[in-house]
Amino acid sequence: MSEEIETLISEVGLEQAGRRLDQVVAEQFAQFSRSRLQRWIKDGRLLLDGRPGKPKxxxxxxxxxxxxxxLEQEVTSRPQPIPLDILFEDESLLVVNKPAGLVVHPAVGNPDGTLLNALLHYFPAISQVPRGGIVHRLDKETSGLLVVAKTLQAQTALVAQLQARSMKREYRAFAQGVMAAGGKVDAPIGRHPVHRTRMAVVANGKPAVTHYRVIERYRFHTDLRIQLETGRTHQIRVHMAQIRFPLVGDPVYGGRLRLPTGISDALAEGLRAFKxxxxxxxxxxxxxPESGEQMSWEAPLPEDMEQLLGLLRADAAE
Structure with missing residues (x-):
């Protein structure tokens, strides 16, 4: 089953001059997979200044x-009745508060039990939208807000906002070490040259910019408010580790747990338990994407971070 939909219009950026058409199209229409776009170009579904384009x-x-x-059946994952914490919903969007521990999209090692499986059960028509309407992701163990598009038109508009960096995403984080002040990390991120499952700051990586602000300082840790300009894989975790303030509990970029000398027994126990x-x-x-209205949502700290916050404050008060 397939369905024709309205034509999508874009413009090649001047900074993209000299590049292959298929590479440019993959960036301009990032809601679709590269293989699908390649097929559409070959089928004459992509016009460049009114003429059918060629991939190379x-x-x-x-x-x-x-x-x-x-539009075709875009998603083949099976629906599963996994609870969703939905903060907002209309005909175009879903805003979900994702719990820690929930994988966003199926992958090797996580074939089901994901946010996508839950979305397919809650709203079966989302199987017609590329990537199940998911336009940005959170790591498995990161909690918080995600927007999901219920239509292709909404997804196209949201992807455009991400590319234009007009979608604002703000995070709360606890970092190891005491920061003197906030700042900005502007360092490209790509695959780690040795550990391929990890990301790293590398010279040939994609541009990545993270802004951070100190909310509160404790004896050995810092409470941060972080805003992303870009959305690279593991961006906040990589950037905070790069400036020597890795996130509390980060098993990949934070190294093994080192308890500062002199912390309270309660905080030591809390840090050991924070996985x-x-x-x-x-x-x-x-x-x-439909009304043009500026909208925002907030999600309170989850219980595990709220408990850790209390321990950090109590330790600082001793």
């Missing part, structure tokens, strides 16, 4: 792109 042809910059998608990175997507702000 070079672009000049400034050309008009017209894509006529063909995930202390990171929560607390606020999300975007323009509604």
């Amino acid at each position: 042809q070079k672009v000049r910059g400034g050309e008009r792109l017209e894509l006529v998608p063909q 995930r990175q202390a990171l929560h997507a607390r606020r999300l702000e975007l323009v509604h």
Whole structure:
């Protein structure tokens, strides 16, 4: 079963001049998989200044792109009755408060039991939307807000906001060490050259910018408010580790647990028991893809981070 939908219009950026058409199209229409876009180009569904494009042809910059998608069964994962904490829903969007421990999208090692499986059960029609309407992700052990598109039109608009960096995502985090002040990390991120399952700051990585602000300092830790300009895999975790303030509980980028000398027994026990990175997507702000209204949502700290916060404050008061 397939369905024709309205033509999607975009423009080749001047900074993309000299690149292959298929590479540019993959960036301009990132809601679709590369293989699907390649097929549509070969099928004549992609016009470059009114003429059918060829995958390997070079672009000049400034050309008009017209894509006529063909909606098909985009998602093959099975629906599962997994509870969802939905903060907002209308005909275009779902805003979900994801708990720590829930994988967003099936992958090797996590074939089901994911947010996508839950979405397919809650709203079966989302199987017609690329990637099940998921436009951005959170790591398995990161809690907080995610927006999900219920239609292709909504997804296209949300992806455009992500690319334009106009969608605002703010996080709360507890870092190891005491920061003197807030700041910005502007360092490219890519695959670790040795440990391929990890990310790292590398010279040939993709641009990545993270802003952080100190909320409260404790004896050996810092409570942070973090805002992303970009959305690279593990970005906050990598950037905080890069500046020597890794997140509390981060098993990948924080190293093995080292308890500072002199902390309270209660805090020591709490840190040993905290088995995930202390990171929560607390606020999300975007323009509604249909109404054009500026909208925002907030999610309070989850219970485990709230308890850890209490221990940090109690230890600092001793």
